[in-house]
Amino acid sequence: MDARESSGSAPAQKATRDIYLPPERRKISGGDTTHISAKEFSIYYGEFEAVKRVSADILSKYVTAIIGPSGCGKSTFLRAINRMNDLIPSCHTTGALLFDGQDIYGKFTDEVLLRKKIGMVFQKPNPFPKSIFDNIAYGPRLHGVNDKKKLMEIVERSLKKAAIWDEVCDRLDKNALGLSGGQQQRLCVARTLAVEPEVLLLDEPTSALDPKATAKIEDLIQELRGSYTIMIVTHNMQQASRVSDSTMFFYEGVLVEHASTAQLFTNPKDTMTEDYITGRFS
Amino acid sequence: MNIGTRKILDRSFTAVGIGSIIVMAVALMIVVVPIITNGIGAVFFTGTVEHRKMLFSEFKRGDSEGLSSEVASSERYRAKVYEMLTGFEAELETMAPEKKAEYKSKYAQVRAALQALLGPLPGDSAPMLTRFKYGQTRWEKAEEKLHDFLYESKWDNSNPDVMSKEYFVSRAISFQGTSLVKLFPYVKNNLEYMLLPEFTVYWGFITDSSVDSHFFGGIWPEIQGTFFLAVGAMLFAFPLGVVAAVYFTEYARPGFLNSMLRSANSTLAGVPSIVFGMFGLAFFINTMKVSESKSVIAGALTLAIMILPTIIRAAEEAILAVPKTYREASLSLGSTKWNTIATVILPAALPGILTGGVISLGRAAGETAPIIFTAAVSVGSAIGLADVFSSPTPALSWNIYNLASEHEAASQIRHVQYGMVLALVSIVLMLNLSAIVLRARISKKLKG
Ligand SMILES: Nc1ncnc2c1ncn2[C@@H]1O[C@H](COP(=O)(O)OP(=O)(O)OP(=O)(O)O)[C@@H](O)[C@H]1O
Numbered sequence: 258m259d260a261r262e263s264s265g266s267a268p269a270q271k272a273t274r275d276i277y278l279p280p281e282r283r284k285i286s287g288g289d290t291t292h293i294s295a296k297e298f299s300i301y302y303g304e305f306e307a308v309k310r311v312s313a314d315i316l317s318k319y320v321t322a323i324i325g326p327s328g329c330g331k332s333t334f335l336r337a338i339n340r341m342n343d344l345i346p347s348c349h350t351t352g353a354l355l356f357d358g359q360d361i362y363g364k365f366t367d368e369v370l371l372r373k374k375i376g377m378v379f380q381k382p383n384p385f386p387k388s389i390f391d392n393i394a395y396g397p398r399l400h401g402v403n404d405k406k407k408l409m410e411i412v413e414r415s416l417k418k419a420a421i422w423d424e425v426c427d428r429l430d431k432n433a434l435g436l437s438g439g440q441q442q443r444l445c446v447a448r449t450l451a452v453e454p455e456v457l458l459l460d461e462p463t464s465a466l467d468p469k470a471t472a473k474i475e476d477l478i479q480e481l482r483g484s485y486t487i488m489i490v491t492h493n494m495q496q497a498s499r500v501s502d503s504t505m506f507f508y509e510g511v512l513v514e515h516a517s518t519a520q521l522f523t524n525p526k527d528t529m530t531e532d533y534i535t536g537r538f539s
Numbered sequence: 540m541n542i543g544t545r546k547i548l549d550r551s552f553t554a555v556g557i558g559s560i561i562v563m564a565v566a567l568m569i570v571v572v573p574i575i576t577n578g579i580g581a582v583f584f585t586g587t588v589e590h591r592k593m594l595f596s597e598f599k600r601g602d603s604e605g606l607s608s609e610v611a612s613s614e615r616y617r618a619k620v621y622e623m624l625t626g627f628e629a630e631l632e633t634m635a636p637e638k639k640a641e642y643k644s645k646y647a648q649v650r651a652a653l654q655a656l657l658g659p660l661p662g663d664s665a666p667m668l669t670r671f672k673y674g675q676t677r678w679e680k681a682e683e684k685l686h687d688f689l690y691e692s693k694w695d696n697s698n699p700d701v702m703s704k705e706y707f708v709s710r711a712i713s714f715q716g717t718s719l720v721k722l723f724p725y726v727k728n729n730l731e732y733m734l735l736p737e738f739t740v741y742w743g744f745i746t747d748s749s750v751d752s753h754f755f756g757g758i759w760p761e762i763q764g765t766f767f768l769a770v771g772a773m774l775f776a777f778p779l780g781v782v783a784a785v786y787f788t789e790y791a792r793p794g795f796l797n798s799m800l801r802s803a804n805s806t807l808a809g810v811p812s813i814v815f816g817m818f819g820l821a822f823f824i825n826t827m828k829v830s831e832s833k834s835v836i837a838g839a840l841t842l843a844i845m846i847l848p849t850i851i852r853a854a855e856e857a858i859l860a861v862p863k864t865y866r867e868a869s870l871s872l873g874s875t876k877w878n879t880i881a882t883v884i885l886p887a888a889l890p891g892i893l894t895g896g897v898i899s900l901g902r903a904a905g906e907t908a909p910i911i912f913t914a915a916v917s918v919g920s921a922i923g924l925a926d927v928f929s930s931p932t933p934a935l936s937w938n939i940y941n942l943a944s945e946h947e948a949a950s951q952i953r954h955v956q957y958g959m960v961l962a963l964v965s966i967v968l969m970l971n972l973s974a975i976v977l978r979a980r981i982s983k984k985l986k987g
């Protein structure tokens with residue numbers, strides 16, 4: 258629970274943020290700020306409503322897990338947050354999705370700037386076919402860092418944060434595709450961290466990894482908790498209960514239950530949630 | 540299906556596969572081997588002293604002392620021939636008039652055959668055309684000419700039901716009883732000493748300009764012209780094609796106009812090249828007036844239009860083959876669309892784009908029809924880079940066609956024609972090979 262404390266002890270940030278928020282939304286519990294907030298938010302693929310009128314508040318610097326059966330709209334919801342769904346022409350939304358109180362789908366929102374603040378790690382590791390260094394430096398270069406020394410600093414810091422520095426420090430100039438799957442995934446995390454986002458979206462980041470690599474990623478999430486707002490989609494109940502502070506349960510596009518992880522896993526309010534987490538249906 | 544049938548099926552498929560590969564290889568051999576063996580003859584051949592004389596006086600190449608001693612030795616043997624000729628000419632004057640008339644025309648033929656073999660004879664006026672200034676420069680040609688000298692060709696059309704047949708009459712027999720009869724065995728036995736054949740490697744075939752419309756010299760103007768045209772076409776078509784492909788794949792909204800544009804592009808890829816040739820003449824030269832008349836630039840533009848659809852399609856496919864995940868990764872890092880295309884998509888698609896480009900380059904180098912009306916001339920010297928806007932150029936593809944069909948003495952210079960074919964085939968093969976190597980290298984770099 259240190260994370261809560263540490264996030265609470267960032268008053269400067271909180272103050273600036275609170276200006277954007279209506280008073281009733283400012284605090285959910287224990288003095289936390291809402292970082293991302295959905296209001297009656299629906300996502301459609303053409304006619305098909307994949308996410309249905311979701312209302313939820315994602316707390317700043319917490320880890321939020323998203324669970325639910327396959328096809329229930331977890332990825333769709335997650336990808337909506339940094340507008341990755343823009344790549345799908347048929348996809349459109351209704352309702353509001355706020356980030357720092359500003360509508361993500363607002364007319365004047367700069368999605369490029371938004372994505373810089375909301376980083377994403379995908380289910381399948383997707384490093385660029387470039388060197389490890391260039392992979393990490395890609396984001397910073399994009400945002401105007403060209404000084405070689407500074408880039409090196411960022412690369413080292415990011416790789417260390419992602420707990421992969423020791424494994425790759427002697428082959429930064431080698432192609433990233435030569436790394437193992439687990440290493441590639443941590444590299445992708447490092448690449449995202451190098452941009453210094455505020456939010457980290459993780460879509461089943463460990464589904465392609467073996468238990469050892471999975472443990473490393475989970476450790477990593479623990480490390481990052483308190484410094485970033487993290488949202489993680491997972492099919493693994495243990496993982497959700499291990500790494501997250503609060504959990505959202507989706508079913509067929511509907512947000513069935515959203516509560517603190519401890520509560521959702523020990524004392525779910527909804528019978529459907531209970532059925533799901535006890536494995537009575539998948 | 541039981542194991543037995545499955546195995547038989549597998550085996551028969553393997554057999555059919557191997558069989559078709561063998562058929563393909565044989566077909567390739569049948570095409571390529573004669574091209575190579577004939578084409579090589581343009582550079583490696585048995586040259587005569589006439590060839591060395593020609594090189595010395597036309598290109599100032601060779602060592603003059605060695606040459607003059609060679610010429611002296613060959614002249615020693617030739618002197619005897621000239622002697623016999625003057626002897627016979629004197630004899631002619633003493634003949635009865637009708638006999639004289641008969642022999643005179645035959646003698647004229649003998650002289651002509653000798654000129655072809657040895658070059659101008661004493662007493663001839665200096666020839667205007669370079670081709671007549673020298674005897675046979677290649678030994679295998681000299682042997683052909685020797686046959687022409689020894690035998691008179693006649694046509695047998697006694698039987699009207701069959702095609703007339705060629706037959707040969709020994710000239711020695713027609714000159715039986717005159718002093719000239721000794722000439723024929725003499726020339727036959729001493730031709731080697733008169734022409735001094737020796738193995739020759741003539742790299743100049745690649746680097747020299749031609750002399751007297753390809754009778755002598757090399758094909759450098761053609762090679763350079765082909766290079767200018769193909770590279771010029773590439774300079775226009777490649778950037779344009781890649782930009783168009785990026786537009787089609789990344790920016791164009793799906794819809795009627797877009798699908799129309801795409802099918803127009805596909806159709807264009809199948810249009811016969813002569814149509815592009817006419818278009819080039821009508822549009823670039825007559826309408827746009829990029830040049831007064833034929834010019835390299837007009838030809839390059841026409842070729843560019845011809846290869847553009849291929850480049851667009853190859854680039855489109857290469858771009859579409861780039862994994863979607865690269866795009867997602869880049870965008871999720873806060874990259875703009877344009878930046879993603881420039882730094883991630885295009886580099887990843889580069890092998891495919893380059894392959895399409897190089898194959899198109901090969902096509903541009905090989906096409907004849909588009910340049911007939913826009914850029915090609917049959918004979919000319921190598922043009923400078925500054926002249927590409929105003930002057931036409933010879934080019935391999937066009938000159939091969941020209942030598943094969945329109946040249947006034949095509950049969951005399953088959954070796955030049957084959958040499959050009961070999962040069963063109965080598966250029967295209969080399970381009971394709973470099974595409975493969977380039978692709979492999981970039982792919983390796985991308986795969987790590
Ligand atoms: N590009 C798309 N076009 C149309 N429908 C889509 C598209 N992507 C997803 N869907 C549909 O939207 C619904 C939600 O999909 P989503 O990928 O968000 O599920 P998910 O919860 O992430 O599933 P999983 O756990 O299998 O990853 C599914 O019914 C799916 O078929």
Ligand SMILES: [Mg+2]
Nearest residue numbers: 331332333460
């Ligand atoms: Mg998913």
